[in-house]
Amino acid sequence: MKFPLPHALLSACGLALALALAALPAAAQVPIKVVLNWKYEGPQAWFFLAQDKGYFKDEGLDVTIDQGEGSAASIPKVAAGAYQAGFGDINALVDLASRRPADAPVGVYMLYNTPPFALVVKSDSPIRTPKDLEGKTVGGPANDGALKLFPAFARIAGIDAAKVGITNMAPNLREQMLSRGQIDAGFGYVTTVSFSAKGMGLDPAKDLRFIRYGDYGMDLYANTVFFSKRFVKENPKAVAGFVKALNRAVKEVIANPDAGVDHAIQREPLLKREVEKDKLLATLKNDMSHPEIARIGLGDVDDARLKKDIAIVVEANALPRTPEPGEIFDRSFLPVRADRPSATTTH
Template sequence: MNFLLLLLRACLRASRRAGAAVALGGSGLAMGLAALPAAAQTPVKMVLNWKYEGAQSWFFLAQDKGYFKAEGLDVSFDQGEGSAASVPKVAAGAYQAGFGDINALIDLASKRPDNAPVGVFMLYNTPPFALVVRADSPIRVPADLEGKTVGGPANDGALKLFPAFARIAKVDASKVTITNMAPNLREQMLSRGQIDAGFGYVTTVSFSARGMGLDPARDLRFIRYGDHGMDLYANTIFFSRSFVKDNPKAVLGFVRALNRAIKEVIANPDAGIDALMKREPLLKRDVEKDKLLATLKNDMSHPEIARIGLGDVDDARLRKNIEIVAEANQLPRAPGVREVFDRSFLPARAERLSATTAP
């Protein structure tokens, strides 16, 4: 009796005692993985761009469906305080990963290249940055901001980019008064006339206004940065430089799991909202679903994804993006494209979406 047969009989006896099945592969013996010790999970602590909302639902779906766990990852999420705020938190080592504004990342990469995180999956490929005014406001073009008061949360991405916008749009920034407020007060202060304009993302402002009973299409107007020569990328998934170096397989697995969840949420938005509502049951489900769909339309719909796929960047466009931010903000240097974004962790082009239109 050969050794393989003896081993097979021993396994069968063990499986009967345990009440488990032993699976036999076409080439020989397959041992049940459940009988083996659980593999160690690499912890990944991630800070998001904002409070839990519909446009983050793919993160939660990937967690709930075990996609991260299947990649050997133990992923946890913390709510954020603005798209620019997540970058320094990852750079400081408080988190391994973040979701936030690549332009804040460019700024840090210019000043502290050894500490700056690295983008690995571009989500917001259409510039969402804007100035919002009341529909009856005399502010019609960027130059009309001179002599006015503009407000926004301190960590708002549009506010951080205003020096760049002012230079490109020929606005004398020294004649614009900037004020900060808590994020939940921006739309209130605008509607009451306490500020003349506000900084923000189009989708975020629109839904905050809806929560106050305003109709964004009727009551507000947006001056979008992208309409004035700033075709910039916005929010990306990024990891700390040290984590990328020490755990490349973990980064690869995270991106693979997230890409899978993004495709599922776009195909079935309700599944993503289900995952969100488990975490914040007091949110209004219909509003968060609308916010998700609006994000896909407004922030993730750049024509380039038909060519390069969701998640990637166009090198020439990102290079121009970097140059705009570096020049306008008088940064010490313009970082290279590879310093800011590393596409080597992306799934194959065929596995990534060519459009983000939800059903």
Template sequence: MKFARSCAALVFALTASLALLPTSASAETKLKMTLNWKFEGPQAWFFLAQEKGYFKAEGLDVQIDSGEGSAASIPKVASGAYDVGYGDLGAIIEMASKFPASAPVAVYMMYNVTPYVVAVKANSPYKTLKDFEGHTLGGPGNDAALKLFPVVAKAAGVDSSKVNITNMAPNLREQMLMRDQIDGAFGFMLTVAFSAKAIGIDPDKELRFIKYADSGVDSYSNTLFFSQQIVKNHPEVVQGFLRAVNRAIKEVIANPEPGLDLVMKRDPLLNRNIERERLIATYKLQMSSPEIARIGLGDVDDVRLKRNIDLIVSTSNLTRTPALTEVFDRRFLPPRSERPSKL
């Protein structure tokens, strides 16, 4: 049985490796990428890198698929269904602890400001996470804030067993909150705010946000990550991908409109004005930690990353603490001089 499993693993690894080799017809390496969420403004740089040929210039043919949540993209890459993903670092840390042989590796940090919140109605009595004991919180099953709740609850002294959790489709989250079907909604602050705005809710007047950061969870969030197989055996693929994305990020920040054109091309039913606001708010609020003036966008502070790892390991009662390099590998980043220092 062990021999059979070993053979199966070898066949899988060889198949994955062969899939990355350029075909004679295209001479390009094919990659499958899963996003963090459905198509939206803050993904504009990926579409720009694809449409303007930046991936192609690096010898890459990248297929970009929408996602189902920031935590959901990690197992998709770990399983081999995708080569590269965009999603939550906390989920990578947990998988690196539990399944070190298959966990993907983060290579470019995008959201360096903690985005996780519980959204409540502006006139609700809930002020802190402790107030939700005996009440109901809800969110999509793959939402990263929901997945991280046991960690922040323990850090904030909340008995999570006393909090009722319910799941819903992503498009129902804000509606259920406003109809009092849930007392609070898990999510990224900007995702909830702009999803609310898209259905006629004024988030500035009708919502409040209880931030995880106020409970001492100063965590990184969305990051680009690759499978271990590619990181180890095809470093040039990772480097080329990051060069293309980094180039596109700078262009979108300088002029968002071409990137928004491509977002709208993928989902014409989106509200362009709302997606523009969402995009700009994302890079100004979620990607603009003061630390990037020192280390540049894409990199992490090792001391802060170690705190992130230790917090998730301790509060989730994990038995293994992954090394920093198992979670984040900066070797593939474009040179510091080429990465943004201010957004």
């Protein structure tokens, strides 16, 4: 014969169970430290939005985001173990993968699929073609992606690199030195240089000219999100979750750039909203709009194009080995094609 438990006893059992569950530790979030390509700015809005709106947290991740020092500088920081993930130039990653394959990170989400690398000169400069750089002085920050790729550009464009003087400076001095005639040309990304020049009161369209690497056969990929090989091996679910959260944020920023800029401004209140919005829109248009994304979607790469990219970097820099595309980029963590953008502008 069964006897019903007294109400008080049921209540006590329920309370004990609730207290026991409350005492259990919360599911541990996987920590991921990310180093960016540059100082906090509008074109990084998706990283900040994903963090602020809890998209990383939704995937069980505890993400911290640090400023960077150049698109090539983030790769060795991840390779050394100081960070688990980064955002930077895939061509610098190819270089490291050739020299030290065990240490090189691997790309998982391609953002800058259109080559932004360029040389900038004043509009009245006698430098009209790459060959005109011979006998001139060209300057750029030591970790600038265009500077790192100059040996490849020189070989492809028929420049005798030994006849070109190279000098380094702090990033904020590049446009000043060019304007004052202290250098004849500068290395940089088109969007970055344009907005730095605007900050000095110059009109890039009238006062500057760009010699773009992409116009001379270097249809290279640029900045990708990447992870250390060790982290990929040990935490594949976390990598997939990070990419899913970031892709979600990228779609939101494309649809509403103003909201994206809000999150960048929160990181650095001294940033000027309209400038950062213009930089974000220019990045979407100039650096993330390769025609291939209509076919393969943002975030992915075309294997044939990546293979050509790798070959250019290896040959031009006389690297010891040619990495396979699969060593450089792993698409297995990408959301399905239907969930990734087919275009980066809304109009």
